[in-house]
Amino acid sequence: MAERRDGERQKTFTRRAALLGLGQLSLFGALAGRMYYLQVVEADEYRMLAEENRINIRLLPPPRGRILDRFGRELARNRPNFRVLLDPDEAEDLPLTLDRVSGLLSLDQATLARIEREMDRRRRFVPVTLVENLSWKDFAKINVNLPALPGVRTDVGELRHYPQGERMAHVVGYVAAVSEAELTGDPLLTLPDFRIGKNGTEKIFDLALRGKAGNSRVEVNAFGREIRELRRQEGEPGRDVVLTVDDALQRRLHGRLAAESAAAVVLDAHTGEVLAMTSTPSFDPGAFNRGLSTKAWNALRGNPRHPLINKTIAGQYPPGSVFKMVVALAALESGLITDGQSFFCNGKLKLGNHTFHCWRHRYGGHGHIAMREAIAQSCDVYFYEVAKRIGIDRIAEMARRFGLGEALGVELTGEKRGHVPSKAWKLATRGKPWLQGETLITGIGQGYMLVTPLQIAAMTARLATGNRIVPRLLREVVGEGEGSAGEAPSLGLSAAHLAIVREGMDLVVNGSRGTARKASLAGDVRMAGKTGTAQVRRISKAERLRGGKQAEGTPWELRDHGLFVAYAPAEAPRYALSLIIEHGGSGAKAALVAKELMEEVLRRDPLRRRAIGRLAARGVPEREKGGGSG
Amino acid sequence: MSLGGHTRNAEKATLGSKLLDVNWGLVLLLASVAAIGFAMLYSAANGSVSPWASRQMIRFGVGLVAMLVIALVDIRVWLRQAYAIYAVALVLLIAVEVMGVTGMGARRWVDLGAFQLQPSEVMKIALVLALARYFHGIGHEEIGRPLLLIPPLVMVAAPVFLVLRQPDLGTALLIAAVAAVLFFQAGVRWWKFALVALATVIVVPFAWRFGLHDYQRDRVLTFLVPESDPLGAGYHILQSKIALGSGGVFGRGFMQGTQSHLSFLPEQQTDFIFTMLAEELGLLGCLVLVGLYLAILAYGFAISLRARNQFGRLVAIGVTTTFILYVFINIAMVTGLIPVVGVPLPLVSYGGTAMVTLLVGFGLLIGVFVHRDVPIPRRPDQLGA
Known part of the structure; x- marks a missing residue:
């Protein structure tokens, strides 16, 4: 009796299992179809996207050309800018690290407040600049202590320097950060630290002084961190510009x-x-490069003798x-x-x-x-x-x-x-x-x-x-030949x-x-x-x-x-x-x-x-x- | 059926003969899939057995032994203990509700001192056992009586509700789906399924409005248009499709996957391990793995059809279906067919609980095969013990 009833159940079970099996097979059919679509039909598309994901092109900013006077004295040159950066994601104990850096460099309250502000604002995986324009001594101090400062990196940037200061300001001009309106499509201009000639010969000869960007194709992970360099193409350093002034x-x-x-x-x-x-x-033309405070700017603007x-x-x-x-x-x-x-x-x-x-x-x-x-x-x-x-x-x-x-x-x-x-x-x-x-x-x-x-x-x-x-x-723009100084025509x-x-x-x-x-x-x-x-x-x-x-x-x-x-x-x-x-x-x-x-x-x-x-x-x-x- | 002929009386079978009877072909298949998993975990760790592959191997080894032990235990023991196991799983689920460990915004784990347990995993097997026992006791004629469907519905509803509360939509749906398959295989009438389907269509809009958490709604929405927010919630699906598609037919080669090794894939060692396999081994590698899964599916169905008792049949189909739904949901998820629900790829993804759950399940499945001819009366009190 029980066996017979079980037979009925088994029949039902078998019938339905066949349907169920068919259903499950069709699920797998859908998966196979999906895989075929992604890996065969769309494979090229995704391969391209994968490369875009993986390869980052890093611009290598060329050193800016110098500006020289007629006897070769430097009117504008580049000074190494010793910086200390921090990758908060890599710091094991952020407050402790900051504390140590602050102790080594005896940072003041204002700097610490600025760092805190930048920490709050920054994007993920973008390092925060802790200090800039360090002396070689302080820079060395940090470098020696790097093992004890997880997440801290040092780096040498470039800073425009005008040895003559005020007296050449109107001739040489100055550089400053690129504004929105100045973007021409040159990718160099989008670099966060890039400076562009804003005035004087720095502006007129900006293209020659700027040089051409090199690039480095690097493999990056999903966080934008570099894994290795694949290919490097050196740029062209900016050309020196020789002026007629003495x-x-x-x-x-x-x-x-x-x-x-x-x-x-x-x-x-x-x-x-x-x-x-x-x-x-x-x-002082260097002030524009370092970033001018609103107060200093207003003082310059409001001066009745118009220093600018x-x-x-x-x-x-x-x-x-x-x-x-x-x-x-x-x-x-x-x-x-x-x-x-x-x-x-x-x-x-x-x-x-x-x-x-x-x-x-x-x-x-x-x-x-x-x-x-x-x-x-x-x-x-x-x-x-x-x-x-x-x-x-x-x-x-x-x-x-x-x-x-x-x-x-x-x-x-x-x-x-x-x-x-x-x-x-x-x-x-x-x-x-x-x-x-x-x-x-x-x-x-x-x-x-x-x-x-x-x-x-x-x-x-x-x-x-x-x-x-x-x-x-x-x-002369060095490397481009001297300007033609032919005899001036007579006034008649x-x-x-x-x-x-x-x-x-x-x-x-x-x-x-x-x-x-x-x-x-x-x-x-x-x-x-x-x-x-x-x-x-x-x-x-x-x-x-x-x-x-x-x-x-x-x-x-x-x-x-x-x-x-x-x-x-x-x-x-x-x-x-x-x-x-x-x-x-x-x-x-x-x-x-x-x-x-x-x-x-x-x-x-x-x-x-x-x-x-x-x-x-x-x-x-x-x-x-x-x-x-x- | 008679007692003679090829039908052996398992009640008298020795341990040795039972071991011989174990479905070793299935065990080999499981080991093959697990081996693929070890290889992918080795690759995911950039060519190292630590931290994932080595631990996974140990877990598989332990799980394998547990599986065989479970397979050799008389299937009637499981029948007898089915409700007790279900009760324990339910208590654990309630424990999660009361004192669970919170991780990733959801409470899913309960701390048992020595290790952490995910009761929803236990429940997957426990519910299969409990429902199989219940329907084993319901005759072919009785199944048509609506009142008799109320106890099993309650048995399903309680854990689904608790899992939803955690909240874990994916597991809740999985449990409900496996339960539905058991109802179906037990012979519940078609029109009742139609009725439930209709009710679902009516209830879903309300559930969408009031029952889902924001993150669950987001997941469904970004699933529909993942490209709309490539850096936000749609990131995982998009990156997964990129990695998968870029593998092509032959793949980039073992350990050569760029997307997975450069961390574009989220959790490449767990839920997204199939994507990594697809990137490195290509369509061919995927088809081999899917082929192995299909072979396991075939074994599962064959065992369930071969069993001479309803309990065994239902346990076999329940375990197989659970396994297959895991596979389907995971692969469909990483290929962008369904929303990201966080289900591991069986035997391949890194993770202890899922591995143990599945091997316990397969232990029961093999147990069904070993005890395929054991006659079990419908009424449990007629059992020997």
């Missing part, structure tokens, strides 16, 4: 002007090479009387004025309802005066008369020939164009026709005229040589006309009545130059009655800018110089400083070093009180 000269210039808010440019008058270029006050601005290329000033040579040449070239033709200066010129004054009007003017003396004594009335006769168009055209009103394309960032006004410009921007009075004041470099110190330095070099000199900072001006103007400039310094007669050089070399005073605001009537001079008590920011341009030696020009001292009072005062600078330039002249040598023994000349000039 650091020793720059040091003298910068030192002399450090207390002022000033800008000075020294050019090789024939090649346009910038030998020195200083803008004061300046800033390179005034030699971005400071725009009315040229004042240094523009008179251009007007004189425009007049001579026009044929409307001859050098012997004189005008009578009684101190002022009336045009319609307006009276235009000469700086000497209090003393009754210059009397009869012709071109050479008009330049030497900077007679305003003479140039009013000339400007009135030749018109604004000729003046503007000549100004442009001398490189004013256009960017000269020197290898720096932020170069300004200045401004040369014209009739069309005034109508377009002001909606008013050009007035003759405006021609007159343009004739003495006031009004709408704006120039940069670099532009008037180039202008002076062009006056000195008659050639179209273009200032440049680059000597009559040699005789140029000679007349040069004689006038010679008289400015060396004539008995020149406005910069107190600035004649010691020794046997003569300098030719021109003073200029740029009004910061209109001269009040009271001041005019006092002789046009500003009262001693005038606040600094309201005093006139003092300008001076010069070349030397006068008879065979080699160097051109421009100087502007913001709110320096007058061009005559600037001339005295320029004299010191030019003496410094000549002292360093490789050919004249011996002849001028005795100048050095004289020491710094006493500072004289200068008279005003127009």
